[in-house]
Amino acid sequence: MQYPLISEYLAAIRDAHDNLEELSHLVPVLDNYGEPYRSSGAFAVVFKMKDEQTGKCYALKCFTEEQEGRAEAYRQIAEELEFVDSTYITYVKYLEKELFVDSNCEDEEFPVLLMDWIEGETMETYIADHYMDNHAMSMLCYRFCKMAAWLRSQPFAHGDIKPDNIMVRSDGTLTLVDYDGMFVPAMKGQKSPTIGTKDFSHPLRTINDFDETIDDFALASIALSLKAISLNPSLLNEYGASDRLLFSAADYLDLSKSKTMTALQDLLADEGTRTLLSMFLLASAKKNLSMCSFRLFSVEKPKEEEVWSTEVTEEDLKNAVEDEFGVKYSRDWKRLLRAPYRLRGEYSIREGVKVIGDSAFQACNSLASINIPNSVTTIG
Structure with missing residues (x-):
């Protein structure tokens, strides 16, 4: 089966009321240029549609390439998902011969897939x-x-x-x-x-x-x-x-x-x-x-963002991990605790570090410069 071009679908959606069968109550949502809002992928174009009576928005997927067994597959998918109550999955409905498109194709009516519109x-x-x-x-x-x-x-x-x-x-x-x-x-x-x-x-x-x-x-x-x-x-x-x-x-x-x-x-x-x-x-x-x-x-849920302390305790140093330069960090690599006095030249703090602890670079007399990443929020 040959499918319309995106430009041909666009023309059909402009007059959705006349060209849609069961979904004729839906109207296209327009973008800043007054055209139907859409996004396209490798095998389809998706239009944002709205039910003006309820205010609810939907995604209307129009196909640009053939996929063998698509209609039966989506019938089975819709049946499986109908009673799945989860935000991880959205509503889907496949409608055969739903949209009339004036195109160079042999057929005039084409299938669409109706889904909930996901804001995000x-x-x-x-x-x-x-x-x-x-x-x-x-x-x-x-x-x-x-x-x-x-x-x-x-x-x-x-x-x-x-x-x-x-x-x-x-x-x-x-x-x-x-x-x-x-x-x-x-x-x-x-x-x-x-x-x-x-x-x-x-x-x-x-x-x-x-x-x-x-x-x-x-x-x-x-x-x-x-x-x-x-x-x-x-x-x-x-x-x-x-x-x-x-x-x-x-x-x-x-x-x-x-x-x-x-x-x-x-x-x-x-x-x-x-x-x-x-x-x-x-x-x-x-x-x-x-x-x-x-x-x-089931990974551990992150704690709420906290105010990071710059105090470095003996317990912190005991449980520290070191990078290849001997600089000690907390085990989650969020706090730079202590640099060895032998550190020299230029040193770059690891990306993701939040805190530079009190006296972290004390006695590093041969250190010329320190590169501090944007992730750092607190310096002792």
Whole structure:
């Protein structure tokens, strides 16, 4: 089946009342240029629509490419999700021959997918804006892990877990979007319509992998990356990219040669990091996490942001960890406690540090300069 161009869909949505069948009560929400508000991806364009009687907004997804079995798949997905009461999942309804489009295609009426409109931003955008904020990233990691634990306890799977398919609402809650690759129990024995996005999928995943475990590897990879970034934001600058987090498809092929894996060794004093790293390695070896409990995603909830003390106690120094220059930090790498007197030349404090303790650089007479990251909020 041939599908219209985005420009042809746009013309049809301008006159939605005349061109929609069952959904003729919806009107397009306009952008700053007076055009229907929309966003487009590789295989579809999504319009923001509004029911003027109730004021509720919806996302109307119009397809630009054929996907075999789409109608039956979405019928099964809608049946599975109908009674799922969770903010992690949104309402979906597939309507065949719903939208009339004047186009060069042989057909005149085309299917649409109706979903609740999620106010917020993608997790990809949220991370780009907040990755230097340790508390914000710790909360994001905590909320993602709660969602991961919930999803692993369900009989269905999303199929393409990645930051661009997760919405972050204004209150911080997360919602999964884009269900084109979803697995539900009624599909058991079928082939997967996707193998996910390469920088978040197991390197050996094929279309034959299609069950409730297909999200496990992506969940483990993203959770570990979020945890690491919350502890050391500079990792995203050094190992990340605009369309992925810390790991790339090349890393997955041989973790023993991954520079990201090497960098994570510095964070293993953190218990949550150790747990998530263990799950990631298990998912890498087995392609899924069926051998472990979903409760392992239950990382500790971050404490509210606190006023950081600059006092350095003997107990602090006793439990400290050191960097390669012998500078002592708290075990969470948030407080710089003490630098050795032999430190000389130029020294750069680790990204993510919040506090420089009292007398931290006392007697460092050969130290010429100190580079202080933006994360530092308090200096003793």
